[in-house]
Amino acid sequence: MMPTKAIVSEVRTLSCSNSWRNYHFLKITTEDGIVGWSEFDEYFGSPAVSAVINEISGRMIGKSAMHHEHIREDLRNVTRPGSGGVVGQALGAIENALLDIKAKALEVPCHVLLGGKVRDKIRVYWSHCVSYRTRTQHYSPGITDISGVKQIAREVGEKGFTALKTNIFHYDARDRIEGWSPGFGRPYETSRNVERKTLKDLRRHLEVMRAEAGPDVDMLLDLNFNAKTDGYVKILREIADLDLFWVEIDTLDPKALAYIRSQSRHPIASCETLIGLQQFLPFFREGAIDVAIIDTPWNGVWQSMKIAAAAEAYETNVACHNFYGHLCTMMNAHFCAAVPNLTIMETDIDRVAWDHELFTHVPEYKDGHLILPDRPGWGTEPIEAMLAKYPPIPAAGMWKRTEPSKLSI
Incomplete structure (x- = not known):
């Protein structure tokens, strides 16, 4: 040829x-x-x-x-x-x-362009476990209360997955749940203070999921941008005795994160919103993280390999940020297959009904691992006719949410 x-x-x-x-x-x-x-x-x-x-x-x-x-x-x-x-x-x-x-x-x-695979299957964790199913109009079965939390925690192991990641929830007097994410404007709370109820409800949520998932499923907790330094430390002290794989924290201050890490009994993962090696380096130098999370769609997979190599020089492993469509999952899979210092791969298992129609191939999972294909390129492509069948919705984006902040005038 x-x-x-x-x-x-x-x-x-x-x-x-x-x-x-x-x-x-x-x-x-x-x-x-x-x-x-x-x-x-x-x-x-x-x-x-x-x-x-x-x-x-x-x-x-x-x-x-x-x-x-x-x-x-x-x-x-x-x-x-x-x-x-x-x-x-x-x-x-x-x-x-x-x-x-x-x-x-x-x-x-x-993955051949990236140096070749060092593994042909990649351990994954079930991300947004509980979170997506609270969007009851989009996912089935929906979750509205503690019974749904228990059911999905059991489902993780029943479907062969060995790890899950969940988020912060509040419970009311009738055990109904609601996500708590002031870092993303839900609710509008600019101080992002962590109050007693948040600590109490988060601990309960994790204990319920642990009881139902069992002792052999690794649990990850994502705190996102939902607190400031003092709030993260409060949370870490509240859950210090629980069995967690990592706690994920977003902050743009490497010194603050290094301090938070020094107060934590759990490994700290971070950096998913950074772009470019230059932004990652201060976090490596400060010893701020146990795991560097790299968004390969944002950075580009080739550039992400450079970031992973720098992490390796600081005895730090990496993971990928992956809560997108099946093509992103396969792009991340090639990165994860080729990078030596990998911890685990994020993936979303809950999907809307037509996700599988949009791509020529969907990821294959077996025993809690993604099986890497050997097809040329990323190993899947969007199907343009199917994209046209499901035209984009006009009000998509965090900035187009219909529940604006309320301020008395």
Whole structure:
């Protein structure tokens, strides 16, 4: 087979509905008909990534996807004053689609480009366990009270998974539950103070899930941006005696996180909202984390390998941030297969009814592991006819929520 030059000829962004948010995809086509795909996100505090991609994509036309690092650096140079944020995420999406093209041109899986796999199955944890099913209009069976919490905790082991991650919930007098996430505006509480009820309800939630999941299922707790330093320390002291795999905390201050870690009996995972090696380095230098979580759709898988290599130099393992569609899961799977210093992989098991219709292949799970395919590229592609069948919803995005903060006038 003659080697292809893989000259970029067209760049398009596409989107479809996932019931309560939208999936977003980048499609790059070459002159010889090779199509590279990546998935990106505009829900998680990231409006208009597609607009950035469409604005800068003209610089790729006529260039070879085989030189993905050259293209990324060129785009980085012309966007440097506004680097990071949605600009960084746009570069990550572009890099990932170019990697898909290159791997398909060479007729190899993407993990071969990353140095080759060091594992062919990847241990996963069931993420947003309880959280998604509280969206009762989107997921079935829905969860409204403690009986649903118990049922899903049992289901984790029954379906062969060995780890789960849950979030913070409040319980009322009738044992009905409601998520508590002031870091994302639910409720509107700018101080993000952690009160006694939050501590009491969180402890109860974890104890209930442990009792139902059993002693052999690893439990992870995600605190997100929902407190400040003093609040995180309060929570860690309240749950110090519980059996947890890690506690996940989002903060942009590495010194503060290093202090929080010094007060914790549990391993601390963080960094999922960082973009670029430069942002990760202070957390490594401060000894702020036990596990560095890397968002490979945001950073680009090639750049994520560099971050993982830096983590290895600080005796730190990595995990991936993955709460998107099946293409993102496969992009993350290739990263996780090739990176030596991996802890575990995040994945969402609860899915809306039509998720499987949108892709040529869906992830295969067996005994709590994702089985890595050897198909060329990422190993799955969106099906454009199915994307058109489920058009994007207009009111998707955290900034378009219908429950604005209430302020007396």
